[in-house]
Amino acid sequence: MSFLPLIIIFGVMYFLMIRPQQKKMKLQRALIESVKAGDEVVLNSGIFGVVSEVEGDVIWLEVAGDLELKVFKGAIDQRFNPPAEATESEIPEEDSPIE
Template sequence: MLGLAFAMAAQPGGGQPAGAQSAIMNIVPLIFMFGIFYFLLIRPQQKKAKEHRSLLDALKKGDQVVTAGGIHGKISAIDGDVVMLEIASGVSIKITKGFIASISKTDK
């Protein structure tokens, strides 16, 4: 018990107790790991989501698109969050705008 009291006491030079310095040194690796996760996982994911949002905002009638399910089609109408997609001549389907993955480069 007496040894514990000496371990928690201030250092002779007036510095911090040994326990406080150890606690700070245990936090440094956690901060370093968070930085790695932020730059390798969180930041690229946020950037990709921002690009997808701007793609969806720029959609207009007549664009050739590809859905997340792989369906290719031409936008025939946009009504808020719902898109009418013409997948064949005279065949249109309704899809949610968020499921459009990309704008197709081919014009058929």
């Protein structure tokens, strides 16, 4: 009976800490494997760029004009989708002008 609390604590830790981390790692691996040319990504270091070419575990990342970086695929943190430009119909109108 003295092992029962220990087993319960281990079970709680598994479901609160280990399992969510495994899910996150699985999603990250899927993201890295699905990267293709033309995707906008953010690296772990905070560098933004567009993937210009994928060569196995290495990608070529265009960061500015003619500047391309050769980067390990594992350095990709997330895809970057810039917010869409607001159109005139989406901009709220004011009831009265400021005088």
